[in-house]
Amino acid sequence: xxxxxxxxxxxxxxxVMLTFLLAAPxxxxxxxxxxxxxxxxxxSHYLNPAFRPKAKVFISLPIAMQSFGVSNSGxxxxxxxxxxxxxxxxxxxxxxxxxxxxxLNFMTTETYNEILGFGFMVKDNYFSFSVxxxxxxxxxxxxxxVRFALEGNGKDFLGQRASLDGFGVNLTSxxxxxxxxxxxxxxxxxxxxxxxxxxxxxxxxxKKSKLGIFTDAETxxxxxxxxxxxxxxxxxxxYDTLAPDNYNPLKDGFSFKNLGFALDLGAxxxxxxxxxxxxxLLDFGRISWKTNTANFISNEVNYTFEGVDLKQFxxxxxxxFLEQLSDTLENVFSQEENAESYSTGLYTRFxxxxxxxxxxxxxxxxxxxxEFIKSRYRPGLILSANxxxxxxxxxxxxxxxxxxxxxxxxVGFSLRGGPVQFYAVSDNxxxxxxxxxxxxxxxxxxxxxxxxxxxxxxxxxSKFK
Numbered sequence: 322x323x324x325x326x327x328x329x330x331x332x333x334x335x336x337v338m339l340t341f342l343l344a345a346p347x348x349x350x351x352x353x354x355x356x357x358x359x360x361x362x363x364x365s366h367y368l369n370p371a372f373r374p375k376a377k378v379f380i381s382l383p384i385a386m387q388s389f390g391v392s393n394s395g396x397x398x399x400x401x402x403x404x405x406x407x408x409x410x411x412x413x414x415x416x417x418x419x420x421x422x423x424x425l426n427f428m429t430t431e432t433y434n435e436i437l438g439f440g441f442m443v444k445d446n447y448f449s450f451s452v453x454x455x456x457x458x459x460x461x462x463x464x465x466x467v468r469f470a471l472e473g474n475g476k477d478f479l480g481q482r483a484s485l486d487g488f489g490v491n492l493t494s495x496x497x498x499x500x501x502x503x504x505x506x507x508x509x510x511x512x513x514x515x516x517x518x519x520x521x522x523x524x525x526x527x528k529k530s531k532l533g534i535f536t537d538a539e540t541x542x543x544x545x546x547x548x549x550x551x552x553x554x555x556x557x558x559x560y561d562t563l564a565p566d567n568y569n570p571l572k573d574g575f576s577f578k579n580l581g582f583a584l585d586l587g588a589x590x591x592x593x594x595x596x597x598x599x600x601x602l603l604d605f606g607r608i609s610w611k612t613n614t615a616n617f618i619s620n621e622v623n624y625t626f627e628g629v630d631l632k633q634f635x636x637x638x639x640x641x642f643l644e645q646l647s648d649t650l651e652n653v654f655s656q657e658e659n660a661e662s663y664s665t666g667l668y669t670r671f672x673x674x675x676x677x678x679x680x681x682x683x684x685x686x687x688x689x690x691x692e693f694i695k696s697r698y699r700p701g702l703i704l705s706a707n708x709x710x711x712x713x714x715x716x717x718x719x720x721x722x723x724x725x726x727x728x729x730x731x732v733g734f735s736l737r738g739g740p741v742q743f744y745a746v747s748d749n750x751x752x753x754x755x756x757x758x759x760x761x762x763x764x765x766x767x768x769x770x771x772x773x774x775x776x777x778x779x780x781x782x783s784k785f786k
Contacts, residue, residue, distance in 0.1 A: 358686050369674075392429050526663070599673075606666070610665065
């Protein structure tokens with residue numbers, strides 16, 4: 322009975338967490354669209370290894386490349402809460418929010434904290450090294466899940482299956498150690514790559530999730546079908562009362578017990594005097610999870626609940642009836658738990674970009690962003706205007722369409738005073754100005770030390786010749 326109470330508390334806490342996430346200001350992780358076109362920053366080569374920092378040597382200071390964002394593709398706050406014209410009070414309108422959702426919706430969170438980074442040029446080659454702490458999570462929730470939670474199994478669900486297929490919680494936390502290299506092949510082509518050694522800290526991976534609830538329109542019998550499998554590493558100690566008190570998942574960020582490898586590739590090509598094109602593939606790799614693994618695999622369920630036998634209920638005590646019902650449900654929804662190791666892929670993404678040189682200071686650009694989350698393809702389109710005002714100031718502004726959101730305005734700038742460079746970018750500045758109507762919120766900023774200017778060196782050499 323004690324274990325059942327603990328299990329019930331866990332389920333209740335999860336339900337509260339999920340409710341909070343769905344009701345939070347529609348937050349969605351962006352992917353540093355803006356930084357991709359702000360090539361004056363040293364960290365832009367993390368988005369395309371062929372990009373070359375505008376310095377012979379760069380060193381990132383402790384706050385370099387701090388990036389975070391959150392997002393919800395389903396709806397924003399203004400869809401959920403409407404202002405009543407009579408008295409300006411807020412009215413809860415879940416029906417409007419539901420109408421804005423897709424069949425499957427994504428709520429994602431991403432942070433990227435650079436701990437250490439540096440790079441240096443050797444003739445036509447550029448070498449770099451970085452250590453970063455990365456966290457990525459996504460909650461995939463079906464539209465029917467929210468409808469069922471708010472409306473129950475009546476109304477439109479009578480005689481129809483409420484599909485909860487695809488629901489899942491996935492998160493990955495790891496430390497990334499990356500060695501990068503790019504080379505200028507000729508005046509037109511530059512290629513680059515980064516090899517990354519990964520040390521996993523924690524993971525939750527919903528490998529399979531199929532669940533449906535059908536209510537018979539005549540008998541009102543409820544049939545539940547489906548199955549699920551969830552794999553975890555270094556998460557069980559947070560909810561298992563038998564876990565050691567001194568457990569610290571951070572140590573696995575440096576132990577390499579959960580070992581992984583990944584690869585970034587990139588290229589830039591000068592198509593004409595005015596047109597440059599670029600492409601990159603990022604985070605192509607996997608992590609093997611071996612520490613504190615706890616995997617839960619449920620059996621295939623097809624159970625029909627025909628209601629309560631009133632005679633039996635009156636004959637038995639309430640406690641006896643509830644215990645019998647609990648035992649029945651526990652047998653029907655049984656699950657297997659094991660501690661086997663497993664592996665997960667990273668969230669692989671790739672960029673395709675192009676810029677057109679209007680004059681020596683102004684460039685127009687277009688970028689196609691592509692990502693895969695749990696084998697689901699999600700594209701984005703970014704249109705940008707980039708300005709290299711002088712050697713100490715560069716700026717960019719863009720418009721992006723991503724995750725069923727079509728009102729994202731990104732801005733970014735890099736400011737250099739002597740060897741110190743400060744930069745800040747946001748993929749959706751409206752997330753700060755009008756948070757209730759935004760689905761995307763994102764901010765990246767950092768501080769670098771830049772030594773030497775390779776462009777000036779090349780200019781002086783050409784004049785000498």
